[in-house]
Amino acid sequence: MRSPAAAIAWEFHRRHRWGMLALLAYLAVLAAIKVVVGHPVDFESEQTFALVVVVPMTATFLYFLGVFSFGLSGDLAARQSMYPARMFTLPVTTAALAGWPMLFGAAAMAVLWFATRFLAIWPSDKVVPMFWPALLAASLLAWTQALTWMPYPLPGLRVAVTMLWLGTFDAIVLIALEKKTPEPVMLAFLAPHVPIAYVAARWAVVRARRGETGTQGHRAARWRRGTLAYPTPARAQAWLEWRQHGRSLPLMVAILLPLELLLLFAFSEAPSIIFEILTVALLTPPAMAAFVAATVSGRVTPFLATRPMTSASLIGAKLKVAMWSTVIAWILVLAAIPIALRLSGTMPVVAGWAHDAVRILGLPRAVTLALLALALLVASTWKQLVQSLYIGMSGREWLVKASVFATLAILSVVLPVAHWLVQNRKAMAMLWNLFPWIAAVFIGVKLAVAVWIAGKLYDRGLVRRRTLIGAALGWDALVLALYALLAWSVPTLLFRAYFLVLVAMLAVPLVRLAAAPLALDWNRHR
Amino acid sequence: MNEPVIAVSELTRRFGATTALASVTLDVPRGGVYGLVGANGAGKTTLIKHILGLLCAESGSVRVFGRDPVADPVGVLSRIGYLSEENDLPGWMRVDELVRYSRAFYPAWDDAYAEELRRTFALDPAAKIKTLSKGQKARAGLLIALAYRPELLVLDEPSSGLDPIVRRDILGAILRTIADEGRTVLFSSHLLDEVEQVADHVTMIVRGTIALSAPLNELKETHRRGDAVPSLDEIFVAHVGTG
16 A cells, blocks of 8 residues: 555455445345336335335445444544544644545445436436435535544533534425425535535544543533542442443433424424424433443443453443433433423413323323333333443444344335335234234243343353342333233223233343343453 | 462463464462563463453363452452553543542552552542553552552563653562562563563463473573573573574
């Protein structure tokens, strides 16, 4: 390799060659289908088109965002730049460090668009633009690079700033599309973004290269804790987990929530929009938890691996801190929403909905359903934080990548199939009849894997027999409690009792949580 | 009490096609300083990782204090002080937070001794680990490895790339540890002059096998030529060659 550009390109190729090969194979299949079919077709539905083209290409677009922003191996919630620090010592200008990954990324995005444009079979009723989607993809990547490479003064701020900026950018493009803006106008709007983002990215890398973490102005906020001792290793470990990952979720929620709730003031006269704003606000903690999850299950360093604690205790600290994060994030949500409703004058609208619910369902059932929905949201936030621990804690990069690919592959099949099912009454009825059997198979697999994991945990001395029995009883109790709540609150005309039992057994997490200590043990003692 | 602190028997470990350790057998009795020497890539760190339980024995066995470090990490690690060349202390912690965090794991933690070490090493309690120099980081790592007076101190290339003053501190810490009766130090290094200064017993590891293991004095005696007492460096070259 005779130039920094070639070296940087080689690194992208070497690290992501399997993903690129998979993409090439997919494009070859698309091209082959086009050659065989040979002309534009009328798709049965938009979902079929989505299944074949949109979902895989969107997944690839997101993958490229991760690859070229170095986001696949960095800590999204950290204050430090996500640009790999090892590259700062290369004898290369900062302009090159920022420029080459941006140029390669822009080229990859352009190739992705043109491949999709020319190789995929598009519905005959669609007018497919020529250039601007390539420029849009390159611009989105350039801004993602600039914003992820920037050091920030607070943990979690990167996610909030990036989501807000890219969300705004997307919204503008969607409005332009809605108004059928011609291609030259779209090109004129998008053209300046890559150069502007490059300037921002270069500044970000300059700051990161100087070692700035954005914390210089916040020294006064630090508070000393003296030399008070932690009473147990578990408390010390929980403190470490809290400092490393625990604050990210509440912080992200605290940053995003006011911005979301501010919209109540703008749309106080539109009940449907108020409903949407509240829905988004209530979904913020689980959505943000999905981002934070990657940091919770981050790398196990030798420093951590040599702590005299069992792998189960190390995982226990993570689970506990995830719970605190969840609780604090939800306290923020539950405190902020009533305040925002009152100040924006939208409280009567929501109170009206509550009265309607009470009138239709009765007070006890309405309250129970509301509490159940809240409990599910809280539990889902916690679950989002910890459900991928068993993958991250394994410390195997191939497993992490394989799980991402598997998830995307499953989603690209399941979502269109689910949409097709919803529209096909016959298939839906058949699925409904088969549901108990399908659920029974899933539960059988779930319990069999759980028993295998429990055996392994016990054999390896990771948990005691008493703990295993306690965990099994706890799971049974949760399933029973959920079933009881469902049986009481859901009309029995709609669902039979065994149906609710199956739902409860599927809903209460078991296998993935139990596998986390085993995965850590596998990583810790290779 | 005659049971060795470390008992490695027929330990073999491969990484793909590379054999990192081949049928290594090593007993480290209680008390004294054991120098583990060898060229870079000889297998020193792999052996130490097995002793800490960070690697599982593919074949053979590893026992530390009579326990399997993989099956009983708490029982083993709570009695070991460990400092490595990597020294991956969490950069976001302050020195006082590192001390406060670490002490929770070790019932025998000695606050007075920890404070004495902190002063000796001139560590600012309010300084963040990531702002410390490499030498200061090594000192911080040494502080938390020594402050509970571990029965076994494992140092994996601790002074690699450090200035002479920090290296002096590390050697001083070794001497201090063995001054406490019955404690053992396993000290891996490719800096043979350092090992020669403090080791009672030297084990030479070459391409994953134990080439030589004997008390230092005995080694010097057996390699003596007339009146000239050879240095460890010369003994090493005699066994391994210069390549």
